[in-house]
Amino acid sequence: MDDAVRLESLTKTYxxxxxxxxxxxxxxxxxxxxxFTAVMGPSGSGKSTLLQCAAALDRPTSGRVFIDGTDIAGLNETALTELRRESTGFVFQAFNLLPSLTAEQNVALPMRLAGRKPDRRTVQRALAQVGLEKKAGSRPGQLSGGQQQRVAIARALVTRPAVLFADEPTGALDLTTGRELLDMLRKLVDSPVDDGLATVVMVTHDPNVASYADRVLFLADGGLAGELISPTPEAVAARMTDLTVSR
Structure with missing residues (x-):
């Protein structure tokens, strides 16, 4: 199995x-x-910086980042923007939808920003992936928080990226809606459309959320501090307790 993203000797200094x-x-x-990978760690451990660098939203101080086989170090800003647009999707805790646009128009936005005429079938397929094909004409204010986050995920998926990055995607959602969203992310990995291999990298602070992933990576003081394969909420919580106490 090849890598959607690979990081080599990654260092970031501010x-x-x-x-x-x-x-x-x-x-x-x-x-x-x-x-499906979850990234966890105490406050200040570097998990958000890791996500930013892995998604090519920030350049590392040293080391190399490969996205979909491309070394981003040799890319100028224009090429880097194109790579992010085509090969990565990013979902934030805040949904970041444009309130004046419909769900369909919000999902089509990456295509418009790329200077391409949106293909309606592609947009509808992305909405169908998140179960919102019947809400295409609704604006964000007419949707629940969970539905808005699903639109944000459809927008991230519309270009069929190599990897979907998610920064606390359930942070603004209630427990039930958050579980529904995680079930959907799990399904994207387990049952991808068109035989594509969906890859999800998610930062979270919640052991229950992390347990939906195939593995959990732990960071502490800017370095890797271990991993769990097939995690359970209890095992994740115990590992996080150990990291916090040992600091």
Whole structure:
């Protein structure tokens, strides 16, 4: 199985001199295609920085990032923008939908930003993937929080990216709606459309949320601090307790 994303000796430092803060230290990681990975760690452990660098939203100070086989180090800003647009999808805790646009128009936005005429069948397929094909004409204000997050995921999926990044995707949702969303992310990986290998990388602080993933990666002080395969909420919570106490 090849990798949707690979990180080699990834280091990210903010500032310089005595005020420099190293958020990531020599991180080596791979995210194989067709897998669901959760990233956890105490506050300040570097998990959000990891997600930003892995998604090419921020450049590392040193090390290499490969997305869908492409080394981003040699890309100028225009090429990097195109890579992000075509090969990655990003879902935030805040849904970031444009309130004046319908669900269908919000999903089509990445195509318009790329200078392409949106293909309605492609947009409808993305909405169908998240179970909202009947809400295509609804604006965000007419949708529940869970439905808005599903539109955000459809927007991230419309270009059929190599990897979907999610930063606390259930953070603004109630428990029941959050579970429905996680079931949907799980299904994207287990039953991808058109035989594509869907890959999900998710940052979360919740052991119950992390248990939906195939594996959980733990960060501490900017470095890897272990992983769990086939995680349970109890095992994740115990590992997080150990990390917090040992700091």
């Amino acid at each position: 500032g310089s001199g005595d005020s420099a803060v190293t958020a990531l230290r020599d991180v080596h990681l791979s995210f194989p295609r067709g897998t």
